[in-house]
Ligand SMILES: Nc1nc2c(ncn2[C@@H]2O[C@H](COP(=O)(O)OP(=O)(O)OP(=O)(O)O)[C@@H](O)[C@H]2O)c(=O)[nH]1
């Protein structure tokens with residue numbers, strides 16, 4: 061039996077192998093993704109982001125227990141853009157989530173840095189695709205809200221939750237604008253700490269201002285949780301359900317159609333960046349063109365046109 065056969069028989073070891081295969085971009089991984097794709101479309105993807113130590117993993121853990129209790133299978137991806145190796149935080153996550161991973165229908169995977177931010181987001185999408193094809197009903201993707209990655213990851217999630225804590229700084233002004241933009245649901249965690257009331261009202265005010273500038277009528281919820289004591293988690297699950305209903309609208313067709321479109325665009329873009337661009341812009345080629353600019357009056361714009369023409373001609377030939 062091949063690994064893929066075992067994968068389709070819900071063998072977790074095979075799932076691990078398939079994920080590594082995809083993550084490492086081994087020969088034939090694109091073909092493999094094509095084989096997995098027809099089996100996807102069932103999973104609901106939830107993004108969980110926020111500052112380091114906000115309590116994201118603790119919340120994910122508690123949420124997973126709820127979904128598990130509803131008989132759903134849950135895949136968790138912890139994306140760690142800062143530490144390329146199994147760092148302390150990651151190890152901590154593994155330990156904290158251990159009680160879940162023993163249960164059977166939960167699969168946890170950590171991902172480390174790979175090349176560009178876009179590359180990491182693409183790899184995350186592909187791992188999520190594998191989890192979806194495997195039969196996960198819910199996929200939760202945790203990212204630390206410190207860079208570009210979580211913005212890209214939010215793009216592939218159906219519902220994005222931004223977790224903030226009273227100690228995130230002097231109020232919401234200091235938070236990255238991008239982080240606020242991607243939120244469908246805000247969670248103020250560690251409400252047992254001082255200052256949570258103020259943060260909640262600041263967020264509610266911001267959300268109020270934002271609602272006036274947007275169409276649609278999703279009321280961005282601002283929820284209070286104390287993840288460590290399992291408080292506020294049911295409400296969060298309810299709000300995710302409401303958001304799901306909201307985005308799917310009267311019929312899910314439109315949502316899925318737009319999803320497929322944006323996914324296709326991203327995949328093509330990433331493929332050009334990963335495979336075509338490096339061939340076009342080799343160090344030697346760049347040297348050659350830079351010299352032409354400096355010595356015989358060529359300009360970067362016409363060189364770009366030349367390069368693109370070359371790319372198209374070469375493509376037609378093959
Ligand atoms: N006081 C208090 N502590 C909490 C709460 N929720 C989580 N913590 C603690 O906060 C610390 C960080 O929690 P994590 O769940 O690892 O936070 P995280 O956002 O996943 O952290 P990174 O993945 O490292 O960015 C841990 O020591 C948790 O026990 C809470 O509601 N109240």
Ligand SMILES: [Mg+2]
Pocket residue numbers: 116117118153202
């Ligand atoms: Mg964490």
